[in-house]
Amino acid sequence: MRPVARRWLIVAALFTVTYGISTPLAAYGVFLPVFAEAFAWSRGAISTALSVNLLVGGLAGFAIGAMADRHGPRVMLFSTLALAAVAFALVSTVDTLWELYLFVGVLGGVGMSSFYLLSTTTVTRWFGARRGLALALVLVGFNLGYITAGPLAAWLIEQLGWRIAYATLGIGCGLITMLAALTVRLPRADEVEGPADARRAASSSEPSVTLAAALADPRQWTLNVAWLLLGGLALMVSVHIVPFAHDQGISLAGASLALTAYGIGAVSGRIGSGVVSDRLGTFATVRAGYLLQLVALLLLLRLSSHAALLGSLVLLGMGFAAADTMLAKAVPEVFGMRALGAILGVLNLGWRLGAALGPAAAGFLYDLTGSYAVPFGAAPAVVLASWGLFALGSSRRRA
Numbered sequence: 420m421r422p423v424a425r426r427w428l429i430v431a432a433l434f435t436v437t438y439g440i441s442t443p444l445a446a447y448g449v450f451l452p453v454f455a456e457a458f459a460w461s462r463g464a465i466s467t468a469l470s471v472n473l474l475v476g477g478l479a480g481f482a483i484g485a486m487a488d489r490h491g492p493r494v495m496l497f498s499t500l501a502l503a504a505v506a507f508a509l510v511s512t513v514d515t516l517w518e519l520y521l522f523v524g525v526l527g528g529v530g531m532s533s534f535y536l537l538s539t540t541t542v543t544r545w546f547g548a549r550r551g552l553a554l555a556l557v558l559v560g561f562n563l564g565y566i567t568a569g570p571l572a573a574w575l576i577e578q579l580g581w582r583i584a585y586a587t588l589g590i591g592c593g594l595i596t597m598l599a600a601l602t603v604r605l606p607r608a609d610e611v612e613g614p615a616d617a618r619r620a621a622s623s624s625e626p627s628v629t630l631a632a633a634l635a636d637p638r639q640w641t642l643n644v645a646w647l648l649l650g651g652l653a654l655m656v657s658v659h660i661v662p663f664a665h666d667q668g669i670s671l672a673g674a675s676l677a678l679t680a681y682g683i684g685a686v687s688g689r690i691g692s693g694v695v696s697d698r699l700g701t702f703a704t705v706r707a708g709y710l711l712q713l714v715a716l717l718l719l720l721r722l723s724s725h726a727a728l729l730g731s732l733v734l735l736g737m738g739f740a741a742a743d744t745m746l747a748k749a750v751p752e753v754f755g756m757r758a759l760g761a762i763l764g765v766l767n768l769g770w771r772l773g774a775a776l777g778p779a780a781a782g783f784l785y786d787l788t789g790s791y792a793v794p795f796g797a798a799p800a801v802v803l804a805s806w807g808l809f810a811l812g813s814s815r816r817r818a
Contacts, residue, residue, distance in 0.1 A: 426545045426606075430556050432599045433538040438560030439596035440500060440534045443507040443588045444472075445568035445678065447523070448661040453581050460516055466658060466782035468516075470775035471524025473654070476532035477771030483533050484540065484764025485630075492537040497600040503530025504593020511586035534596075535561070536767050537603075539747045540760045545606050548697065550751075551704075555693025555744050559686050562740055565657065566682030573672045630758040630765075638753060639762070641812035643769035646746055648805040650770035651777030652712075652798055653739050657681060658778040660732065663791050680729040684736025692741035701752055702813055705745035709806040711738030716798045742805075749813060 447469055454465050483495050506526035513519050538557050546553040575584035633639045660677045688708065696704040715735035718727070747763070754762050781794035 426553070429545055429603060430542065430553050432602045433542060433557040434560040435599035436496065436500065436534050436560070436596045436603075437538055437557055438563050439592040439599070440503055440531060441561045441564035442568045442571070442592050443503075443585070444469075444531065445564040445657070445682075446572035446585075446588060448658045448678065449569055449572040449576070450581060450585065451658070452662050452665055453576060454519070457581070458514075458516075461782070461786050462659075462662060463779060463782035463786045464516060465519070466778040468519045468523040469654070469658060470779040471520055472528040472531065473650075473771040473775035475525055475528030477768035477775075479529045479532035480536045480767045480771070481761070481764040484536050484760035484762075484767070486760075487533075487537055487540065488758060488760040491605050492533075492541050493600065493603050496533050496537050496603055497597055499530050499533040500593060500596045500600055501530075503527055504589050504597070506530050507589030507593070508586045510589065511582040511584075536760070536763055540763055541603060541605065543748075543751050543759060544756065551693040551696035551701070551744070551748055552690075553693075554748055555689045555691075558740075558744055558747070559689040562682050562685030562689055562736065564682070565678050565685065565736075567679075569661065569676070569678035570672070577672075628754050628757060630761040633754050633758065633762045634765070636754075638812045639765065641808050642746070642749070642753075643766055645805045645808035645812060646766055647769040647773035648801050648808070649739070649742060649746070649773065651773030651780075652801050652805075653743070653777075654774035655777035655781045655794055656732075656735065656798070659781050659785070659791060659794070677728065677732055680732040681736040684733035684738075685740035686736075687733075688737030688740035689744055691737070692744050696745060696748060701745050701748050705742055705749070705809060706806075708738045708741030708743075708745060709802060709809070711735075712742065712802045713738075713799055713806075716795075716802060720796060720799075746809070753813060 451462060451465050454460055455462055479499075483499070487495055503526075506522050507530075509522045509526070510519070513522065535558075539554060542553045542557050543550060572584060572588065575587055578584075579587065628636070657678065660681065663677075688711070692704050692708060695707075711734055715731050715738060719731040719735070746766075750763055750766060751759055777794075781791065784793045785791055
């Protein structure tokens, strides 16, 4: 097979992985009020299971990234996806909170530890000049999961009950992603992009550094905190937007459209940022993503209708996806390719730590105050802080 065709087949396979495995995760917000009603658990306690998932996945991802740098992505990707499928299927059997933490939090966390990390590192090694577009096409699967998971989960719950619904999501998505993972590998020497493309890509790259050198570089830790804040905000909104809308008297099926609106915006932002960054540069594009987030969150605080809610979420999804894609694209441009998996593993741990804390904090604040005013009110300040830290972390680079 020609190298060009093989590159885009890798993109298609990794898109399938990100879309398939993100679907049970994206559906968790729809199941949250169902668990609360069925077991009388607090929303903070239910949100903690997802927080454990993200934290455990971040810790596991550090080791997985380092191993993938040495042995390639296929075995680690397939085995972790298989574990994720089993974990989400077992959610259908839970009767106690500790079982939810075990299946969603611990087993699901390890199972979902590799899909983002190995997808981004694999695509980065296959592509040079068109890296932004390739990354966007792979990571857009995560956002398409948010478009379809909400309505799909609500329909499955209505038709089959919540237990069979979660089993169906876990088994079905797991099988599809495992088959796709079997086709993923790193490029051989003759499959790397041609000299012209390589020179163009190299013109915006720093010399490759080791993991030890990256850990000693203040930019890595600054970018880590920037990604931590972005992860916390993104997951807080995505997990709690459905119960927020449901609290306003909207049906579960109608409230799930909030996830769809977020996903539509994220798809546009993901692909648009990939195309624009290949022409205008990574760092100019990430600034636009942060600006979109800030505007959307300020509008979200002054909502006047359900339509305004959906419009704000479209805009917010665009900004989140653009910034996230560009942060992933910036890492090899700042630190190079030598220890890309391990360095991204460290940064991914930061994102997941934020994503673990964000939904749980918002849930417990809701339990304490009976309102989402505090977490959503603080969101614009979090965006500004992340934006400033990213600027510091990339200050030695030029867009």
